[in-house]
Amino acid sequence: MNITPSLNRNMYRIKQNLLHMINPKRCNYVLLGKPQKEDIEILKKLDCDVPEQADTFSMVKIGKRDDKSYEKSITTLYSKGIIIRRTIEDTEGNKIIREYENSGYDIKDSKSHERTVIQKILNKISGDFETNLIEKFNTYKFEKDGKIKLQIAKNVTDGNIINATVTEYPLTGYKRKLESLKKVIGLKLEMIDGLPHIRETFETPNVKIFPDDKYLPFRFILNPETKLKALTKLFIKDKDLDKLKIKVEVSEDIDRYTDGYFSDITGKIVYNNVSRTPHVKLAAHEVEHAHQYRQIGRLGKGQSKYAILSRNLYGSIENLQDSMEAHKYAIASENYPVMKKGEDWSKNPDYINNYLEIKAREAEKEAADEYIEMGSPLNKQFFFGID
Ligand SMILES: [Zn+2]
Numbered sequence: 001m002n003i004t005p006s007l008n009r010n011m012y013r014i015k016q017n018l019l020h021m022i023n024p025k026r027c028n029y030v031l032l033g034k035p036q037k038e039d040i041e042i043l044k045k046l047d048c049d050v051p052e053q054a055d056t057f058s059m060v061k062i063g064k065r066d067d068k069s070y071e072k073s074i075t076t077l078y079s080k081g082i083i084i085r086r087t088i089e090d091t092e093g094n095k096i097i098r099e100y101e102n103s104g105y106d107i108k109d110s111k112s113h114e115r116t117v118i119q120k121i122l123n124k125i126s127g128d129f130e131t132n133l134i135e136k137f138n139t140y141k142f143e144k145d146g147k148i149k150l151q152i153a154k155n156v157t158d159g160n161i162i163n164a165t166v167t168e169y170p171l172t173g174y175k176r177k178l179e180s181l182k183k184v185i186g187l188k189l190e191m192i193d194g195l196p197h198i199r200e201t202f203e204t205p206n207v208k209i210f211p212d213d214k215y216l217p218f219r220f221i222l223n224p225e226t227k228l229k230a231l232t233k234l235f236i237k238d239k240d241l242d243k244l245k246i247k248v249e250v251s252e253d254i255d256r257y258t259d260g261y262f263s264d265i266t267g268k269i270v271y272n273n274v275s276r277t278p279h280v281k282l283a284a285h286e287v288e289h290a291h292q293y294r295q296i297g298r299l300g301k302g303q304s305k306y307a308i309l310s311r312n313l314y315g316s317i318e319n320l321q322d323s324m325e326a327h328k329y330a331i332a333s334e335n336y337p338v339m340k341k342g343e344d345w346s347k348n349p350d351y352i353n354n355y356l357e358i359k360a361r362e363a364e365k366e367a368a369d370e371y372i373e374m375g376s377p378l379n380k381q382f383f384f385g386i387d
Contacts, residue, residue, distance in 0.1 A: 032061040032071070037078070053079040098135075136222040140384040151384045155222045162189040162196070164220035168382050183207045183382065187220050194233045194248075196221060207381045213374040215280075219386050225250045228271055228279045235287035235367070243313045244306065246290055257344045262289035264297075264306040284367030288360040295326035296333055332356045 037056045044050050054077040064070040072090040076083055088096040138153040150169040155162050163186070170181040186202035196217035203209050210216070218234070221227040232248045247268040254260075260271040260282055269286045296302050297310030298317050317323040332355035337348060345351050379385035 028065050030063050030065055032063045040077070043075075043077075051077065051079075051084060054084060055079055056081075138222055138387075149383055151382060153220070153222055153386070155220070157223075160191045161199075162191065162221065163187075164189060164222070165202075166220065166382065166386055168384075181206070185209060185220075185378075185386075187217060189217050189220065191226075191230075194229050195237075196230055208377075210374075210377050213378060215371055215374055216378070219375060219378070224279070225273070228283060231279050231283035232269060232287060235283050236290070239287055239291045241287065241290055241294060244290070244294065244309060255342065257342070257346065260286050262286045262293065264293040264302065264304045267304075267306045267309075278368065280371040281364040281368050285360045285364040288363035289356060292329045292356050292359065293333070295322070296330045299323070299326050299330055301330045302333075328355050329359075 037058045040050060040054050040057055043054075043057055056078045058076050058078075060074040060076075062072040062074070070091050072088065075087045075089075077085040083100050085100065086098045088094075088098075136155045136157070140151040140153075151167065152169075153164075153166045155164050157163075165184060165186040168183040182204065183206050184202065184204045185207055186200075187198055188200035189196040190199050191197075198217050201209055213219075214234075215231075218227060218230055221230060228250065229248050236242060236246060244267065246262075247266075248271075249268060250271045250273050252273050254270060254272045256272075256274075258272055259275040259277045260269065262269050269290065271282060271286075275282060293302070293304075293306060294310040294314060295317065297304075297307030298314055300311060300316070301307065317326055335350075336354055336356065337350035339345055339348065339351065351357060375386070
C-alpha cells in the first residue's frame with residue numbers, strides 16, 4: 001500500500017494548524033520566499049545535528065510586516081518523504097523541536113480502518129525556560145466516496161500530567177463543516193506511582209463518560225509502555241501484592257517468543273518492548289504469576305528473596321482451599337520446563353499444560369473480558385472505539 005499521499009494530507013493539515021497557531025494575526029505575517037525541498041547534505045555540511053535517516057529538508061521563513069527585524073524559520077526534515085523532525089526558531093529566542101515518529105499504518109480492519117501514530121516530542125526552549133511536553137497522536141481514518149472520517153486520540157504530557165483527548169470528526173472530509181457533530185472526550189490525568197488518576201473530565205453533549213469503568217483512565221493513555229506498566233500496577237494492587245514492591249520493566253533484550261515474564265529470583269516483571277499481545281492480557285498474566293509465587297512462598301517453599309519476603313509479609317495461608325491451590329502451584333513450579341534460548345514456548349506442551357500457565361491464562365481471559373465489557377458503552381460511541 002502506498003501510504004505517502006494520505007500521509008502528506010495529514011502533514012498538510014498539521015502544517016495548517018501550525019500556521020494558525022503561530023499566526024493568530026495572519027495579516028501581520030508574511031512568507032519570506034517559497035519553501036523547497038533540499039538535499040540533506042547541505043544541512044550536514046553546516047554541522048547541524050541531523051538524524052541519520054533524514055534525506056531531505058525544507059525551510060520556510062516567516063517575517064512580520066510591522067517588525068522587519070523579526071524572522072521565524074521552520075526547518076522540516078524528511079526521511080523517504082515522511083516528516084521526522086521540525087524545528088521552529090525565531091529571532092526572539094523561541095525554539096520548538098518536534099520529533100515525529102510514524103509507525104506506519106497498522107490495519108485494524110482489512111477493508112477500511114487505518115491508523116497512524118504520530119508522536120511529537122515538544123521541547124520548548126524560550127530563553128532560560130525549558131519544558132518537556134510530549135504530544136502523542138493516534139490517528140484513525142476511514143475513507144468512503146472521497147470523504148474521510150477521522151478520529152484523533154491525543155496525549156499532551158507535561159511531567160506527571162497527561163491531558164488526553166479523543167476526538168471524532170464527522171464524515172465531511174477535511175473541511176469539517178459540521179463542527180457541532182464533533183465528538184470529544186477529554187481527561188486530565190495525574191500519574192501517581194505509575195497509576196493514572198482522573199482530575200478533570202470534559203465531554204461534548206453528544207457523548208457520555210461512564211465513570212464506573214475502572215479502566216477508563218487507562219484507555220486514554222497512548223504511550224504503550226506507560227499504559228502497560230499502569231495496568232500492571234493496577235493488577236498488583238487488586239491482588240494485594242503491593243507490599244512486595246515488584247519492579248516492572250520493559251526491555252529490548254528479551255527472547256522474541258517471550259511477551260513477558262515474572263521472575264521470583266529478581267522479583268521483577270519484565271515485558272518485551274515489541275510484544276503485540278493486548279496490554280490488559282499481558283499485565284493480568286504476569287501479575288498472576290507474581291501471585292502464584294507469593295502463595296508458594298507462604299507455604300514455606302522456595303528460597304528466593306521473594307518467597308521469604310512473601311512468607312514474612314503475608315504469613316502462612318489460613319484458608320484450606322487456598323493452601324491446596326498453593327500446593328498445586330508449588331508442584332507446577334518444580335515441573336516448570338527449562339526452555340532453550342530462542343525456543344517457541346507456545347509450541348511446547350510442557351509449558352502450555354503447566355498448571356501455573358493454565359491459571360495465568362485464565363486470569364488474562366478474565367481481565368480481558370472485563371476490560372472489553374466495561375469499555376463497551378464508551379467504545380460504542382466512537383466509530384473506531386477507544387483502546
Ligand atoms: Zn506465563
